[in-house]
Amino acid sequence: MFTNVALRTVLKSSAGVLRDFGCALKPWSCSSALIAAPGGASAVAGSFALHPPVRHYARGAKTKTKKTVPQSQLSDLPPTMLRMDYAAVPLVQTTDDLVKRLLSLELACHSDKLQLKKEQLIAKVQRDESDRNSVEVKVAILTARIRNYQEHLQKHHKDKANKRRMLMAIDTRKKMLKNLRLVRYDAFEKVCEQLGITYTFPPEYYRRVTRRWLAKKALCIKVFKEVQKRKEEVRLKMKQSLASTAEEAAKTKATSL
Known part of the structure; x- marks a missing residue:
């Protein structure tokens, strides 16, 4: 007798604790009703009932979208138009409709x-x-x-x-x-x-600036300036030599006179 009372007390306390903490879980719900067991017997009150799983709850309803067929450039050609090889033949205009259909674009x-x-x-x-x-x-x-x-x-x-x-x-x-x-x-x-052509200009030349490219550019500028400096020196020497030769020629001409 004492053991039955103690067992009932333990079951009630455990069911209350599980009822307080188990109601926060979404897949589970506290049920005080009796749950039918597989064998036809009834389960203990205060147990948990599992809802049927809801699948694809986050997916929207599937709608069938029709694929848009692109319009062809040949869609404006009427099917009754004759082919290019038979358009200039005058005999085609006097034939029956069946022959015209065979020679038209409908069957081309x-x-x-x-x-x-x-x-x-x-x-x-x-x-x-x-x-x-x-x-x-x-x-x-x-x-x-x-x-x-x-x-x-x-x-x-x-x-x-x-x-x-x-x-x-x-x-x-x-x-x-x-x-x-x-x-x-x-x-x-x-x-x-x-x-119906849309002409677009080509994009301007663009190069990504890197340290290697900057160093190479600085070196090329330095070499170019050095070359220009040496060329200027050569030009100056040529002018001086020409001036000296002109002076010598003038002196020799003056002495000869």
Whole structure:
């Protein structure tokens, strides 16, 4: 009898202490109700009930974002337009719709569309109808090629070979525009306006100042000044020698007279 009373007293005191310190823990909560045991029996009152784990509570709701498809430079070409090889054939205009569809851009390959886009850009900047080799025409061809590379790399960004070709074409076009700007500024403005090119000036040369570079610069300045000093001495000696020879020639001429 005494042992049962002592056991109840110990259980009550331990349950009170755990109730005071256990309520501060978030995953646990003090429960005075009976917890059902796995075997169907009831547990002791004052025990702890474990809440079901809340997973990914700090993550926001996933929203499906649609990838923006870049607009192609060939999107303005109507699919009913004939290919460049058949546009000048008069017989094509009298054929039925099925043949026209086969010869149109709707079923054409990418190279045919790109060739037609090149011709459109060339027509904007060429000097006359027979101009095919001027700087403006070359810039238009490079522009169509560069934009085609850019569209390809947006879909296949790991294609290093085409990225290298694109950078080489950009450098070539930049050199052409630089020369055209120095020679014919009005043609340069027309090309940039018609083709939608934004010409940016190259950055100024900048070198990080280091102690080694400062020491080398000071040494070069010192050597330059020493060389200039020696050259000045040589010039002075030459002037003195010329003056002395002129005096001797004058004296000899005076004595001869």
